Amino acid sequence: MIFVFTKKAASLKTVFPKNTEFTSLALSKHSPSTSDITYIDISGLTSAEIKKTLIQAKKSCNNSPWGIIDPKGSVKDCASLFFEGASDYLGPAFLKGSKGIDVKRLKETLQWRRALAGTTVSSDDDKSVSAAGGFLNSGVKLPPASTFPGWKKMQAGKSMPFYLLFCSLQGKTALESRLGEKVLAQIHKRFISLLVSNFKGSEGLLWMDSGKDCLILLPPRAKSVEISIKACMKMIVGAPLYVLETLGLSIPANFVFALHYGTISYKPPGRTGTVVSDAVYSIFHLGAKKSEPGRLTISGALPDVSIPKSCQDLFASHGEYEGRKIWHTKKFNYAKAWF
Numbered sequence: 001m002i003f004v005f006t007k008k009a010a011s012l013k014t015v016f017p018k019n020t021e022f023t024s025l026a027l028s029k030h031s032p033s034t035s036d037i038t039y040i041d042i043s044g045l046t047s048a049e050i051k052k053t054l055i056q057a058k059k060s061c062n063n064s065p066w067g068i069i070d071p072k073g074s075v076k077d078c079a080s081l082f083f084e085g086a087s088d089y090l091g092p093a094f095l096k097g098s099k100g101i102d103v104k105r106l107k108e109t110l111q112w113r114r115a116l117a118g119t120t121v122s123s124d125d126d127k128s129v130s131a132a133g134g135f136l137n138s139g140v141k142l143p144p145a146s147t148f149p150g151w152k153k154m155q156a157g158k159s160m161p162f163y164l165l166f167c168s169l170q171g172k173t174a175l176e177s178r179l180g181e182k183v184l185a186q187i188h189k190r191f192i193s194l195l196v197s198n199f200k201g202s203e204g205l206l207w208m209d210s211g212k213d214c215l216i217l218l219p220p221r222a223k224s225v226e227i228s229i230k231a232c233m234k235m236i237v238g239a240p241l242y243v244l245e246t247l248g249l250s251i252p253a254n255f256v257f258a259l260h261y262g263t264i265s266y267k268p269p270g271r272t273g274t275v276v277s278d279a280v281y282s283i284f285h286l287g288a289k290k291s292e293p294g295r296l297t298i299s300g301a302l303p304d305v306s307i308p309k310s311c312q313d314l315f316a317s318h319g320e321y322e323g324r325k326i327w328h329t330k331k332f333n334y335a336k337a338w339f
Helices: 045-059 078-084 092-097 103-115 175-179 181-198 222-237 239-245 278-290
Strands: 003-004 021-023 037-041 068-069 086-089 119-123 127-128 159-171 205-209 214-219 253-265 295-299 315-321 326-329
Touching: 037 045, 037 086, 037 103, 045 214, 078 086, 078 222, 086 103, 092 127, 092 253, 159 175, 159 181, 159 222, 175 181, 181 205, 181 214, 181 239, 214 222, 214 278, 222 239, 222 253, 222 295, 239 253, 253 278, 278 295, 278 315, 278 326
Parallel strands: 003 021, 003 037, 037 068, 068 086, 253 295
Antiparallel strands: 119 127, 127 315, 159 214, 159 253, 205 214, 295 326, 315 326
16 A cells, blocks of 8 residues: 655645555554555655654654655755665656656565665666675774874875775766867866765865876775765765756766775875875776766775665675676666656
């Protein structure tokens, strides 16, 4: 059964199947079964009321999938809803342009919830993995937090492990051929500014910049990589808005991210031309040859604590590359064809 909590049932009846039950009762009295799907309309709610609604949704729908209906686009960071436990989001673009929710979307919503609960599910042609966690099993341990002194105190030539994050912007066809070098150079500058802004909380350092892609160096700390992974997902989910509004790009494109871990001999930004490191070679190979637009790819060389449990169900196995297991994040489907 599909339940929709709303005060505006008339405007939503064309969106949902005929067997949907529309109600304006208190969400706190809702007790769905594991096979039920609940949607909550947040139109007209204040930020504080939306926050309370999300807390109640997690309580009432603890064992079943739930989604948010957001006709006015009140939620600016859609990815945050999935981190809270949501299985679907129906925003303004979907509600205005969609013919309605089909069986395929409902199945994917159920699968997403089952993955979050620890049931094994598949994504595209990827091999399935358990959302219960522990899929890295690399045996690699992070060094003590005191190992990293901070970027200002990092000495040139000092060898120590870091997370290496490859970042790129790609389109269906090469952006150079569609935009030209001068326009692409301006787009890239905006892309770099966007990265610096979004990864500021992770203490990420823009380390290498080729003019087409770049490498961010992250401290060997679990919190830094957790913040970075969530920043990647935020950018991937919000790609249509970022690409159009922030980058000023009028053609479809999405972000490419790849994450690796290894020891390097540190050199400050601008002086990295002499850096020789297997870790640097590996991350550029992984990012340029195996990663895909709209996904974050991770290397099996990551320390076991790298992926927080709240994010592990986002990943699906993608075989091996250069002797290491790799994983992709699952693809997000946009309300309208974007990429």
